Amino acid sequence: MFDLHRLRLLRELKHRGTLAAVASALSYAPSSVSQQLSQLEAEVGVPLLEPAGRRVRLTAQAEILVAHTEAVLERLERAEAEIATSLSDLTGTLRIASFQTAALALVPTALGLLRDLHPQLRVHVTHMEPERSLPALLARDFDLVLAEEYPGNPNPRSSELEQEDLLDDPLHLALPEPADSPDTDSPTAALRSLHGHPWVVEPEGTAARHWAMALCRNAGFEPDVRFETTDLLLHLRLVEQKHAAAFLPDLVWYGHSPTVALRQLPRGQRARRISTVVRRGRSRHPAVLACRDALLRAVALHSGRAQGGTALELISRGAARSRRPR
Template sequence: MARQFDLHRLRLLRELKHRGTITAVAAAMSYSHSAVSQQLTVLETELGAQLLEPDGRRVRLTAQGEILVRHVEAVLEQLDRADADLARAAGDVAGRFRIATFQTVVLALMPSVLTALRAAHPRLGVELEHADPDAALSGLQVKEFDLVVDEVFAGQPFARSAAVDQTVLHRDPLRLAVPPDSPLADAGRVSDLAGADWVMEPAGSPAREWADRICQAAGFRPNVRFESPDMLIHERLVRGGHAVAFLPDLLWVETSPTVRLRPLPDNGYRDIVCSVRAGTSEHPSVRAVTTALLAACAEAAIAITTQLAAQPE
């Protein structure tokens, strides 16, 4: 006999897969903890399969639960494609659209993107959140966001989930940054700074993994005296003569460099990546936002070239 699948309960199981706890699912869905637990129990009863098992004080999906979620993902992707087709047929770019991204993109690209979208698509209500990329990608898959702009550093894996479509918007060079008025100002290579104090992003982050790898390739382990995810803090510490750093070109969209910059080898870059749920790439709203992002990246590249050309040798 064919099983009957309740899409609402299947969504709860998928939410649990991505959010990790029933408490987190309940908060996100505005349900009580007991209501979510009850619905998942009903789902197990309806399907005649154990979908969850204890994992300490939490629960995790069984092998059967994982299989079921993979099929749920496929169904939801197809529904997203249907929504995109309907929106294209209507020919309108409207409604709520949620974007998550990180600091330098917020500062360097998003003002231009928001201005362009407001002029071209006034009925599109764009919401922007400054968010941790990994958390944002998880939120993308459970529809907290419609688009995430992330960063992928040279040598790091690209696609993080088959449920996500990714497109490179811009290749952002990273450069060695040294204080302008110090003995370090003449340093031309990473190896010249083996004994310097560094400011880097926190340990465990993709940016830190990349930076550590660059220094190891130059033959040393960096003396990291300052840690922060904020690139403006990095720039300020370098400018003040307290540290050296790796800084991205996107910092210089609207201002000339205030530190001495040196090029890095071929792996000295990060890709700015647009991520959307699989099945939504052709949605009119997604296409409108992606187009605005690409235009902003092109404008930023021209501005950065101008700012760097004015830097003294």
């Protein structure tokens, strides 16, 4: 029988890419990781790694082993969930990764709900963009990730992950004052009127940047990008100070009134989808269920502040509408 610990090291290598990254993540010496994988090769009886420049890559036989290891680990996560469900008190640690606006607008409220309902549950939150947090979720650095998808830019869907919708967050064109485009202009015309104005967008390689550039190009111009940051509060401040135009989501205001002039975007581009993502086999863990429920309630409370509705009404409506597994 193959050693599960060594199989996990092989799996980590697939997800992290280098022996050094595996060693760093698991607090091992690189030589120890290499030795363990050499012993696994001896157990299996075939080469598992082959040179790829200065790095190594998995052989076809190693990929087979990793696929079976994933299935074993999924089953173990289900066992962990069943054991946790059988206990009267929810304990342990739940590791969450969230992008900025959700971390500011929703996570603190959810943490308060979790603290009141499950005081023995320790929650660890890391601010991380989905481009990094989703691979880290696969590598078991986190238990739950808050992710965002922009219109026409879905995240890569791994069969090893399970995604559940949380809310659709409206997106707007944020105008520096004075606006050159009258309110009666179409969304595309309002967007096109800012073709010569400086813009603030997220960095290259992010889904938000790809979406923003495509939106401007579809309107017939190349945006003059002067500022690049994942910090949407800085986006907002630059618009407020008339330094740049931007695309801003509703969560930036945490349910308060907008502080800049906003225009509607073209149809099909008016909301990003926010979801919670977990590894397959972990969705029934009581800590994950409690966290997802707390986040749904936080969404309802946020919506109640923004729309003037009652929290209880919005909680019940939001739970029915938003819990759509994908």
